[in-house]
Amino acid sequence: xxxxxxxxxxxxxxxxxxxxxxxxxxxxxxxxxxxxxxxxxxxxxxxxxxxxxxxxxxxxxxxxxxxxxxxxxxxxxxxxxxxxxxxxxxxxxxxxxxxxx
Amino acid sequence: xxxxxxxxxxxxxxxxxxxxxxxxxxxxxxxxxxxxxxxxxxxxxxxxxxxxxxxxxxxxxxxxxxxxxxxxxxxxxxxxxxxxxxxxxxxxxxxxxxxxxxxxxxxxxxxxxxxxxxxxxxxxxxxxxxxxxxxxxxxxxxxxxxxxxxxxxxxxxxxxxxxxxxxxxxxxxxxxxxxxxxxxxxxxxxxxxxxxxxxxxxxxxxxxxxxxxxxxxxxxxxxxxxxxxxxxxxxxxxxxxxxxxxxxxxxxxxxxxxxxxxxxxxxxxxxxxxxxxxxxxxxxxxxxxxxxxxxxxxxxxxxxxxxxxxxxxxxxxxxxxxxxxxxxxxxxxxxxxxxxxxxxxxxxxxxxxxxxxxxxxxxxxxxxxxxxxxxxxxxxxxxxxxxxxxxxx
Numbered sequence: 327x328x329x330x331x332x333x334x335x336x337x338x339x340x341x342x343x344x345x346x347x348x349x350x351x352x353x354x355x356x357x358x359x360x361x362x363x364x365x366x367x368x369x370x371x372x373x374x375x376x377x378x379x380x381x382x383x384x385x386x387x388x389x390x391x392x393x394x395x396x397x398x399x400x401x402x403x404x405x406x407x408x409x410x411x412x413x414x415x416x417x418x419x420x421x422x423x424x425x426x427x
Numbered sequence: 428x429x430x431x432x433x434x435x436x437x438x439x440x441x442x443x444x445x446x447x448x449x450x451x452x453x454x455x456x457x458x459x460x461x462x463x464x465x466x467x468x469x470x471x472x473x474x475x476x477x478x479x480x481x482x483x484x485x486x487x488x489x490x491x492x493x494x495x496x497x498x499x500x501x502x503x504x505x506x507x508x509x510x511x512x513x514x515x516x517x518x519x520x521x522x523x524x525x526x527x528x529x530x531x532x533x534x535x536x537x538x539x540x541x542x543x544x545x546x547x548x549x550x551x552x553x554x555x556x557x558x559x560x561x562x563x564x565x566x567x568x569x570x571x572x573x574x575x576x577x578x579x580x581x582x583x584x585x586x587x588x589x590x591x592x593x594x595x596x597x598x599x600x601x602x603x604x605x606x607x608x609x610x611x612x613x614x615x616x617x618x619x620x621x622x623x624x625x626x627x628x629x630x631x632x633x634x635x636x637x638x639x640x641x642x643x644x645x646x647x648x649x650x651x652x653x654x655x656x657x658x659x660x661x662x663x664x665x666x667x668x669x670x671x672x673x674x675x676x677x678x679x680x681x682x683x684x685x686x687x688x689x690x691x692x693x694x695x696x697x698x699x700x701x702x703x704x705x706x707x708x709x710x711x712x713x714x715x716x717x718x719x720x721x722x723x724x725x726x727x728x729x730x731x732x733x734x735x736x737x738x739x740x741x742x743x744x745x746x747x748x749x750x751x752x753x754x755x756x757x758x759x760x761x762x763x764x765x766x767x768x769x770x771x772x773x774x775x776x777x778x779x780x781x782x783x784x785x786x787x788x789x790x791x792x793x794x795x796x797x798x799x800x801x802x803x804x805x806x807x808x809x810x811x812x813x814x815x816x817x818x819x820x
Contacts, residue, residue, distance in 0.1 A: 396625070419679055420665075
């Protein structure tokens, strides 16, 4: 088990934040608060400081949750441990480009 | 340093004719038109104690766009950090210097108006404005600071150059400070409507009444509709490339972090850009997310001090209000130290709590109100930008 610092903000969250660079194939433990069940995630690709990784598999089109709130939807299937960012997360607000003619 | 939660905080400020209190004592050379900004700049180079700002507005503006620019100019002049104002016009512009001057004079401070066309050109105008400024600066220097309550303060809050730490460290810490300012009977301004899209329900749930909640949803809808009318993904402009580099993936994610600046108190009112709050407590000013435009709106709305959190780092300051810049992470605080005043990265490092940093920011507000200079003031970072809501004709 690693010493990599992560931040998992709410039990409902589907992502956690890396507070240091995490190399691929590393196992990290994320947990909310002191008493909650810890989840072990195997990181699939390098995660940079401040970036997010999935703590569980996220279906294509499903909402992505951080702070216990919706931060967007998955634009592809995201396996647990994958980097979650603009390549697989689409914001749902302020999307003038999505309005049909 | 420990302080009792309910201990009344005070600072040494400049009491103005209209009862408001300044933390600075500037003489402002206020150009109402872009054509007069260079002349105004020359005067500030000649006369110590004067400030001005460069901008590109003041002519061929109409309707609500005209009104918003006029309100911003007048608000800058009326801000209690300003002792007196010399309003400088060219002469033929839509934003006539004498009209702005008359508006500012209503608050009782010294105001003079000068027009470049009336004075026969740049050099004569520089001489005329400089002569007036010399007297005004000397008069200003005779004003003594007096002991004032924190309830007199309007503290603006903003974030710019956000990273993934913003919503975890500096913004929640500023939220704590916002709560403490409100607890002292003061006013805290939450701004940047764009960066509340996706988090509006969390703020609206704290509204003082239904009308305030309705206005909160209304300003969000208007801002979101602007991007929809343009047929664009707002993400092409916000979150910005730097935000994305820092790990923020969507506007909603950025907003949820930005909203923590508002703390936990009741939302008293939602006000227009550059409008002076009519209530104490937490107030939401409808501004864009653009750093300088929201800063200018809050200062024109009477904020004497602004708290500005940044993850990527920023030099931003105001010509008349001290801007306390707070880093979200320790590496940037060290890398851009000449620009950053406080470090909230200690929260991410695990060496300080949100509450402790919130209190440290509160202490810094007191020091800066008493006269301690911020990094942006020392570096003469006199930024100014108006949120234009109509085209130039």
